[in-house]
Amino acid sequence: MTNISDFLGAHRARILDELVGWVRLRSVAGLPEHEIDLRRSANWLAGALRDVGFPVTDVWGPPSAPAVYAEWCAAPGAPTVLIYSHHDVRAVKDDEWEETPPFEPTVRDGRVYGRGASDAKGQVLAHLWGIRAHLATTGRDAPAVNLKFLVEGEEEVGSGTLEDLIEEHRDRLDADLVVFSDTMLWRADHPAVCTSARGMVLATLRVFGPLRDIHAGAVSGPAPNPIIALAQLLGNLLDDKGRITLPGFYDDVVEPPDGVREAYAALPFTEEDWLTRSESRTIAGEQGYSVLEQLWARPAVEVIGIIGGDPIGVPRSVVPAEATALVSFRIVPDQTVAAVADQIRRWVAENLSSAVEYELTVSEETGQEPYRIADDHPAVLALADAMEDGFGKRPGRMGNAGGGPTELLGRTLDAPVVLFGTGLPEDRWHDSDERISIDVLLAGAATLASLWTRL
Template identity: 50%
Template sequence: MDHISHSGRVAGAIGHYLEENLGDLLERLSTWVTIPSIAADPDRSADVVRSAHWLAGEMRDAGMETTIFETGESCAVYGELIVDPEAPTVFVYSHHDVRHAKPEEWSETEPFTPVIRDGRLYGRGASDAKGQVLAHVWGLRAHRETCSERCGHLNVKMLIEGEEEIGSPNLAALLQEQAERFACDVVVFSDTIQWKADAPAPVTSMRGTLTATLTVFGPERDLHSGVASGVTVNPALTLSQVLAGFHDADGRVAVPGFYDDVEPLTQERAHEFAALPFDPQTWVERTETREIAGEIGYTLKERLWARPSIEVISLVAGDPAGFQRSVIPREATASLSIRTAPGQRIATVADQLRAYVAQAMPREAQYTFTVDEDIAQEPYVSPGGPVMDALERALTLGHGIPVQGRMGNAGGGPADLLTKTLGVPIYFLGTGLPEDHWHSSDESIDIGMLLQGAASIAHLWRELGSMPAELRAHREAAVAPVEVVSSEPEDSASVA
């Protein structure tokens, strides 16, 4: 490729190496994006396998030994570079499966036809998470090409699964079966975003995630509204009433006991959030959210990372498409996404939701309520200490800008599962941005962020390779509780 314009700033030997190889990196990412590795679509299972084999080839090209594990109908790719069995070992987690795309909603390109435009590479998976995975592969390349033997004294293992977008149903079994092979000193979780391209900040927490499906039943079949209007259960109306009761007028979740276990914001965490640059109007423009809403009394950052939430992500009843038939639908279904905050436990929240629905549902209505506890993921908070300090130094070097504050990840992932199974702490390092349109139309990755992310990863390997004693001592580290304070009002205003 010819010169590619981008806004990233990368310096030093690592930056020079990545800039020199940017065309190759983008060509490879573009090739990978053409593979529609949609794990949720049974018709795409062969493509998920193709994606895994393609990635295994990239890992081998970077010097890793690779193994492909079958996980249900999908595949996970494992690679390792062992320079010294006695050296510190880092384990990288991410995924290569992608979300379904609606081509009719894409305007920049077809979902699996990558294009580069205005400093971005467009295509499904370009950011979530194929771009992040290749940032690790090329970060490892840059580390090996620019480091002396001494600073390269670090073992790297990578597990890139193919089922994350469907809840990682086979990940726990794989981690247990391969626990000895996956042994490490620390996990770097790479499926997160950054705050802003010009304001790097480490992600230090991840909310938990739980999904549920509520279906309300009415007549035995769709019924002409003129025959029974006003005298039978309308499942669409009943479902809407139950859903509306999930929140009160102040934006709080109204499920009894829902906030009982949520950990209060600490003084330290409040200061970390406040240090992140924030402008309400800029946030609305970047995320295309039109306005800021949510729980009154908490800042936007707190709502995103330290408070739980309940969202309706799909709602189906009657004739949502095609010709109207003027009928009372026989059933109505809603899918829910619940994000849990530190302190909450999935099992407790699931019971609270079941109790609420049972109480809120009218006596005459029949319903089913399924809570997917098997694929739920608990929240996680990274410990402080030398590894976190090393991560901040790596971000500063990789982005060429001092870090500003610390953030959280509003979404979820199997961080808690990884730390419990492997017995080591988790740290987060992603290359995405809120404007990358994950799971939506016109997904893309900022080429500057891709470069800076790869550079940050290479610098992190240097940092960790120089601190074997600290890494091993850090395995059991935990963040000590500190003084609790009330919320800061700096970004709580609503924007029209």
């Protein structure tokens, strides 16, 4: 590992130059004006993979969501590993970035700032340099395992065409193991192996009151107000113990396996440290469960968008015709997208005021199922050993609080999935001033350099 660390340290400047150059590309998902940037980003990555030594690279999928595929299969009899991640990034609000403009990345105080630096271009780059370090320090002409990459271009908008893409190219994607790299570590000084990921169900609820915006002075009182009706409904999503009130919602929730709660409790945690790193102001949530249990082993609901009336500009003093909310449900084993979608539909139908009408869209096709891999799976144990090599500390165990197509990959490819990323809770994913720790990036690359030999 000294040789691996020395190799990565010697190439630190080049690694950062590559990350800065890639982050400059505005590969924002879901906006037609950035389709060309997504294609540029995909072509950048394909070229970088060729530079590493991959003999086969390709760009798949529609121009609006280009995915990069690569393979280097020169180890007969060794396992085949598919590495999954994404190169698209979230939309930004430029005027909220204080450290640097989002696509003018800056290296400062041991971090790289810029949209996508951590989520997930830095994670992909850790793989590329992990392979370089693996080859340089073992003297091999090809990796010790057969490697394939699938780096998609629409993860940030729900991976809507990923399953079709896998089906179309299924004959190219056979693997014994999937390494899912769109996740976080616990702390820079205390890494943890991620063994689970929550799923996600998104619902958009439009509530209709008057037939048009109407001057409040003319109809205030008898006219139905869709904002009030929506607020009343959303206010009843949680009970006084922080539990979601959809009937039957917890019927399929499985308590964490033996030892998981103990493993979470063994991670270093203080409320002060968590509030500082997460910037979440206070701690709330479901009573009877720790912060880490809530994050990784319990379902949750968040209202992530709401609009109605005159949110900007000069108020018109009207009763608005419409109000809309976007609600995200995080689900855990053994909940399913389909069952939760039905629970949402029934709950809205039974609880929304009859004075208004509504339109509810539950995005089952882009819903994400939860996933868990056994803590003692051989690939998990190999990853734990590799993380000890890379970080110099025996890792703990954790889960992934966010969603992702983890279960989809495992199911469609019929392969176990291990999760490893170089993000941290304080990296400000999806927020302004996103950043990545350079030390964590290099330790992650060292971990991956070790993993291929251990596998």
